[in-house]
Amino acid sequence: MMASDVLKQKVAEAAYTSLERFIQPNWVLGIGTGSTVNCFIDCLARSNPPFACAVSSSLQTSDRLETLNINIADINDVSEVMVYIDGADEVDPSFALIKGGGGALTREKIVASMARKFVCIVDESKMVDCLGEFSVPVEVLPFAHQPVATKLGKLGGNPKLRAGLTDNGNCILDVGGLKIDDPEYWEQTINDIPGVVTTGIFSLHRPQEIFIAKVDGSVDHRVGH
Ligand code: 5RP
Numbered sequence: 521m522m523a524s525d526v527l528k529q530k531v532a533e534a535a536y537t538s539l540e541r542f543i544q545p546n547w548v549l550g551i552g553t554g555s556t557v558n559c560f561i562d563c564l565a566r567s568n569p570p571f572a573c574a575v576s577s578s579l580q581t582s583d584r585l586e587t588l589n590i591n592i593a594d595i596n597d598v599s600e601v602m603v604y605i606d607g608a609d610e611v612d613p614s615f616a617l618i619k620g621g622g623g624a625l626t627r628e629k630i631v632a633s634m635a636r637k638f639v640c641i642v643d644e645s646k647m648v649d650c651l652g653e654f655s656v657p658v659e660v661l662p663f664a665h666q667p668v669a670t671k672l673g674k675l676g677g678n679p680k681l682r683a684g685l686t687d688n689g690n691c692i693l694d695v696g697g698l699k700i701d702d703p704e705y706w707e708q709t710i711n712d713i714p715g716v717v718t719t720g721i722f723s724l725h726r727p728q729e730i731f732i733a734k735v736d737g738s739v740d741h742r743v744g745h
Contacts, residue, residue: 552606
């Protein structure tokens with residue numbers, strides 16, 4: 521059985537190798553957040569291909585990119601992201617995701633929404649038949665965390681307030697107990713609660729490609745419809 525950090529490296533390398541030959545000097549790359557994406561950033565820094573700049577989904581990712589001398593653009597100065605690379609906490613068979621375990625869900629969703637192509641990199645422990653075993657992170661305004669929690673409770677969820685604040689100065693409610701059998705319905709329903717900034721369900725902005733590292737050492741590459 522391979523250790524999980526080895527799987528993260530393998531999947532990051534496989535995704536990088538598949539992307540490398542297409543990268544162009546005018547490309548803006550979107551970079552997600554988390555330990556799997558950190559491995560991808562390391563591949564990028566090692567190979568140093570010519571591309572215009574990166575758009576980052578978190579302060580943590582920006583720090584790593586800066587340390588490795590990768591040029592970062594302000595998202596407000598960029599009209600389109602060519603490819604967005606990010607990890608996930610859960611992936612269902614239709615490529616709907618739960619994200620936000622690292623707290624960066626809002627910026628991640630914004631960058632994903634600007635990308636021509638979203639490539640997700642995970643190990644096979646993240647693959648599920650139905651989303652919801654992993655508590656759904658929901659970013660909320662600090663002003664309204666209790667009313668939002670009450671509404672999430674009425675929808676059948678069990679929200680817990682996460683310690684700390686996001687890069688945007690907001691709170692996160694981690695909502696257990698939801699069976700996300702219709703990801704679009706749940707994403708829309710949670711987004712519609714006043715006080716919610718973003719839900720970590722990514723069904724409206726699903727990846728087009730997923731790389732999955734398996735414990736036998738192979739990496740699956742799946743392309744969506
Ligand atoms: C951060 C995320 C991450 O992509 C997700 O938590 C997976 O992280 P890791 O690659 O460390 O398992 O959504 O907000």
